Amino acid sequence: GAGVSQSPRYKVAKRGQDVALRCDPISGHVSLFWYQQALGQGPEFLTYFQNEAQLDKSGLPSDRFFAERPEGSVSTLKIQRTQQEDSAVYLCASSLRLPPGTQYFGPGTRLLVL
């Protein structure tokens, strides 16, 4: 089947704009994760969903970051009033809810805030 898809692949935003990043997980995958990857660094955890429930949002860097997964499938990561430090690649991963499910990653969205 199809892998994890993300859109857009690239996004340029002016500082202060709101952006929305979309993730389509692998069909049937219960768990969905968002990570932020700064240039030259390893990914860092942002938030985690099991179905539509957001079980962990401890990695969200500020209240400008918001994620949702209303029907337990597609997820959207929203960043309000973007700042230059938000520039990064945002990775989405999904897994079956098995202890633990191996996480499969999408291609990422590269966000550049000018």
Place this chain on the structure above:
Amino acid sequence: AQTVTQSQPEMSVQEAETVTLSCTYDTSESDYYLFWYKQPPSRQMILVIRQEAYKQQNATENRFSVNFQKAAKSFSLKISDSQLGDAAMYFCAYQGGSEKLVFGKGTKLTVNP
């Protein structure tokens, strides 16, 4: 909190030779999983190999194998018969009870023809 350390920012290997990438981690959990992921320049993170901490036997996947030393909290990746397509960033990752992955900073592997 768990941490993952990759002490080699860059490594290089000749085609067909063997290379070992190092990873150490810190945790107080007894039940966890360790992973190596590969990230080519295209950015898609690909699973290379996975190790369950309760298993003493080292995981292998074709040319890729690990040396898992639980007491030393060490988890190295050995790539045999290196190929040009192995060139990428390699990330070591830890997964414990919280399910999120904790990544190291990565090792950039160059394969020389």
